[in-house]
Amino acid sequence: MTLASMTGFARVQGEAGVVRWTWELRSVNGKNLDVRLRLPAGLEELEPRIRERCAKVLQRGNVSIGLSMQRDQGEAVLTINQTALDAVLAAVDLLRQRLPDVAPPTLDGILAQKGVVELKEPEEDPAVREVLLATLLSTLDEALDALVDMRRSEGSAIRDIILGQIGRVAELTARAESLPARQPEAIRARLAALVAELMDASAGALDSQRLHQEAAILATKADIREELDRLHAHVSAVRELMAAGGAIGRRLDFLAQEFNRETNTLCSKSNDVELTTIGLDLKAVIDQMREQIQNLE
Structure with missing residues (x-):
């Protein structure tokens, strides 16, 4: 068996459809295996699977794993937040009653109010999400292999x-x-x-x-x-x-x-x-x- 140091670095990129991502792994000396993760919101479910993969190939070291993701903007959809719009219109009616001589607000002024217009991602199909998670973990395995090679x-x-x-x-x-x-x-x-x-x-x-x-x-x-x-x-x-x-x-x-x-x-x-x-x-x-x-x- 070969020897391995506890110092290493690896970066692997991947993509699936409109999503692109980058795994970045760093490891330094440590008494035990300590894995620290930085994952995008909504991917917390990956944490136990990531730790399990690390434990299979690494024995010791302080390991930092970061995942950054980008999604093409074309797939996002503009939607009106009805609750926020109702609140803005109610405020406009109140101001009109108290200040009848003031010009009413324009449509673009109303839509510019924070929270009225939202950029929402489309609902994700569960099957598509599972494929994405599997592909993410596959590229993580590539990154771990590269990290192990550098440590060896x-x-x-x-x-x-x-x-x-x-x-x-x-x-x-x-x-x-x-x-x-x-x-x-x-x-x-x-x-x-x-x-x-x-x-x-x-x-x-x-x-x-x-x-x-x-x-x-x-x-x-x-x-x-x-x-x-x-x-x-x-x-x-x-x-x-x-x-x-x-x-x-x-x-x-x-x-x-x-x-x-x-x-x-x-x-x-x-x-x-x-x-x-x-x-x-x-x-x-x-x-x-x-x-x-x-x-x-």
């Missing part, structure tokens, strides 16, 4: 970036593992020199046996074998997830947090300048990798 294209690019970054993490982990300062002989020599220096400085006042015990405890606390093993395991887990594909963004984000945790511990245990440098490089790569991961579905 970006996901493929992100996949290559993350694989490069995880390769860098593996390389830095191997370097930390092979540092001369981490070899048992080097650790023993460093601790022995430290103990000897403390004994000389204290003129033998310190208990040498207790001092050696404390040095052994410090050596155990400074050991990073466990952190290195976990880093190797996390690298393998990321590569397996990337190979499997699909909606793996959440699991990769969890692993990125684990990478960061192990690297912080490694840096805190470091007693070598080169190991600290490697730890800081690891943190930088892991932060960059997590930024990319958070774009994935």
